Amino acid sequence: MHQTSPSSHARPSQVRFTPVLNLTSGEPMTLLAETLKPFEERVAFGPAASQSEPISPAAFLAEQLVQIARMAHEETDIRPVIVPISMAALIHADTPIACDAAIRRTVLCPQEICFEVNDSTLALPSPEARQGLMALRKLGFRLSLDATRSWQAALSTDLRILLETMRIDSRQIELEPALEERIETASTCGMQIIAEQASWRDGDWLASMGIDYGVRPRADA
Structure with a gap:
């Protein structure tokens, strides 16, 4: 643990850390791990397709989890670490079993990882997404919702x-009343x-609306 508030500079490992800060005190609350190349962008065509080995979305996430956990242990003591999880x-x-095995290969415990799912994924009528969340929660992982583009x-x-x-x-x-209602419900x-x-x-x-934290807050003009 070398840093308390890691900067959000990009790394060759295709992961960058950004602290989530209290908007009043400036103290870090958690850490956002942003992956620069999500699973959906691994599609390759032409010669590149024949050179790339097939990998399941579960295995891809597990590999990312090991990398993120090890980097977090080496660089910062901010916990938990928010890790995006694709719909796939x-x-x-x-x-669930791949992530459980992956976190056991590191010094972090499941409670120090918070998987973040897109709102649009949970808006689908299929029950598989919610079942996946429940399976991860039963293993001790924390869960978060990304409602930045959809609510x-x-x-x-x-x-x-x-x-x-x-x-x-x-x-x-202030533009979307539905979002304001969502915030009130979540905060309550x-x-x-x-x-x-x-x-x-x-x-x-x-x-005053129950929003206490921010990512990359803007400086006052």
Whole structure:
């Protein structure tokens, strides 16, 4: 553990860390691990396709998890680490056991990892995504919702129990009443709300709505 607040510079490992900060005190709350090449972008055509070995979304996520966990252990003591999970990985039958095995290869425990799923994935009528979340939760992993581009998934009772945090785009709050209602619902049930594109000067206003944290908050003009 060498850094308390790691910078968000890119690394050759295709992962970058960004601290999630309290918009009032500036203290770090958690850490966002952003993968620069998600599973869906591994599709290759032509000669490149024949050179790449096939890998399942579960195995791809497990490899990323090992890398992220080891980097976090070496560089920072901020926990938990939010790790994005693709729809393909979330609904894959092997993902829970692959992630469980992966985290056991590191010094981190499942509670130090928070998998973040896109809202659009949970808005689908198929039950596989929610079943995948429940399977990961049973193994001890924490869960988060990325609602920065979509906020259509209903926050049912089971999701309110499963999800600990929700990330939103603060620029959309006054433009989208549905998002404001979503924030109120999430905050009321104890979820921590993380704002993208927030300004430091708006900290008190955001806190009044239950939004206490931000990613890359903008400096006041």
